[in-house]
Amino acid sequence: MAAGGGAEGVFLAYHEPDIINILTLISFFLFLALSEWLTDKIFRAGLIGQIIVGLIYGVPLADILEINWQETFLALGYVGLLLIIFEGGLTIRLDLLRQNFLLSIVAALLGVLTPIALSFALLYAGFGHAPLEAFIVGTALCSTSLGTTFVVINSASTDTDYSQTRIGTVLISAAVLDDVCGLVLVSVIHQLRGIAEDGDMKLGWIIGRPILASGLLAILTPLIAKFVAGPLFRRFLEKPLANFKHVSNILLMTVVLCAFLAIAAFAGASMLFGAFLAGAFLSSLPSKEKGPAGLRDHDLERTETTPFVGTFEHYLSGPQKFILQPLFFASIGFAIPFVELWTGEVIWKGVVFTILMVFSKLVVGLVVPAWDVISAATSARSAPPANEKMSARKAAAAGWAPATLLGTAMVARGEIGLLIIQIGLNETPFLTRKAFVIGVWAIVLNTIIGPVSVGVLLKKAGSQIASDKTWGIKSKPQETDVESVILSDQTGPDPTSPGGGREESRGGT
Template identity: 25%
Template structure:
């Protein structure tokens, strides 16, 4: 027992020395302290994300637990605990969270099948169009004038535009958690979400121009549309030609998994940058990169390792060679691109969902007027997306409709843009934030129930 007490006292002394030294560093270099604090916050966020995974024991997707955990720690300030508040504005945390959603969409692209998405091209297009037109019309011409009378036409335009957004990251994470990413419903939602983002970009650009100049020309709309389409088509066509060449030439330097991993990440980040460069969301570029690399076999990397493995495992026993070769081939086949990038996803993706939850301000709901508006507008906003499932064809239309429902970070981008232009008031902004919160938190559990029920009944 004395030894234990002595050991404990040494631990306390050590911690005290660390804190004293830390305070000196803080005073000497605030920048270094900001970076060091980010290390601690990231560690805490990752551990809390894994603890929140307990929600899977009650049949819900892990993403819901991460969002709720983020909401919990992000609102501790209401209890007088403000230790987490600096993390909300820490530039390092913000960057890592943004990188998280880029990595997530890249993973989704890697796991998606271009051929399968082509098969659902028409339904995805119809779902996207209805999922944009219906919420925009409801927000601009029904919800706005009815629930928020007396505002400018530009305010109603931005409200409608905000309701058109779809946060594919949240839905895609649910599909991935439940291992249904290759289902027809998931492919339709993913394809529709890409088209939805393009249409949303066009609407955002148009209403922003109207709010700024009072008018927008048809040529401006045409150019925005053309840029988006050219990027998506160009990324797939050019990328499928460039990726194999890059793989071949870089394999001459090194054929290990480190080089293969570097190619994957480089393509992801370059495509995300190119998308941002022409005004698209970086996540669209990351998704396109994943689709491109999903078709690349990286043969120049696999063959040298494969030959070495075959020689090693076959040995001098010729009778076992065929079976051992088959086992080696199977092992290499499993070591695919998705497996290679998965550890990166385990690190960055939970940070995005925890951070998204941290941005939720629960005290917004303390205002009864805002709460009532938020609930009514959320119900109508959900209906505007769910109705899009009608055009999904012979699949589970409820899954497709609910898959398009969450607004997430995309809706917030629309709201922030409108507020910066001075056409979205504080009240409307609070309502929009509440709608984003509700659609983000409601969708994962409902979607989980629908998918499990469909699997149970074999449809």
């Protein structure tokens, strides 16, 4: 499209788009929607169809879309990915996140170290590739696709929100930590050429900068939210902004999200991590208290702010679900070197490596029975009646479904894996084309196997996971406590309940 100009300045000349281009775009979005519906019916993972459409319309196969359109859709798809993760931060249970942070760290470390170790075992010791090749490919496979994780969990059931379960919280936080570790390692990969050419480069700062930036963001964000931003928001902004409802919320959400993205990017952390922290930061700002009983409806509407999640649903859920999210998964298809995958040696090596990489994430699920065994053993020692506690064996057996969900949901590598391995190929001299294609085989197949497995599992045992006493959906004790205390202060103990209203409030938590 040509630019026009004259004495008054330069502008973009407007003209009617070509009918071929218009029909191409319409067909692209139509097939994205149809493929999502079809593969969701077959595999319970609609993203697979969108990746396939990206393969066909993009450079790897038919190259139907113009290259500048593909680049635009890749950027829009990344915005969709940021919104997916931002929504995850808005909806995650912060109380469960705090309670299970140690467990999430253990799961994340297992999910990072196992793929790298097995990559060295197969590529270096088995297939004879160089150690740096094994490290680069293992780093690409140690990540977990945050976007895929959120999409699969959110679309698994219309009746159950698995992000509100304990195992869902552990899964999301472990996936976030995996990608933080992947960012640290990709910073090393990004600088490998410079390290090879210039021995004086400060390797410690290259490795330490993303660690320091991510750690400071993770520590300072909740502290600022709890002691500074939260109290100021509730005191000065909450009631005035409540009058504007969604309008004030969307402006605040945009400012906070952009601020976190900029801080994370310039500090050396991941923008994906920044998007997640932005959502979690916003979710901690509003008051959690419910209004006392007997408050009139119009008074209650004046005192309660519109939740940020409701604003997200109001303004962003439609564009995200039907435009940005499909473009994100299609952009993954744009980046797959499909033709190069189909040579004899690469196929069998890629399949073997895929199986190994599936196993490397499935083992993360072992933290669930291990945690159950430790908890059961601790409870058995501290509790008086042994017959009221499950044995360690029963505790481990009861947690098979949550453990399988944790392992299978972390299998998908997706966008992060493709990004890392392409940096290794294009920006370092160490990764050969053969090792690159073997790694891509594993990334692509894992991104398919993971969502399909999660869909089948949740179809068979979704209700069992949601209702599990240890790993299922947990009530929100803070809101219940505040309301119960207000009621008991106003009306006194309920004579019909054993122990009175305050005792019932304690029991309900």
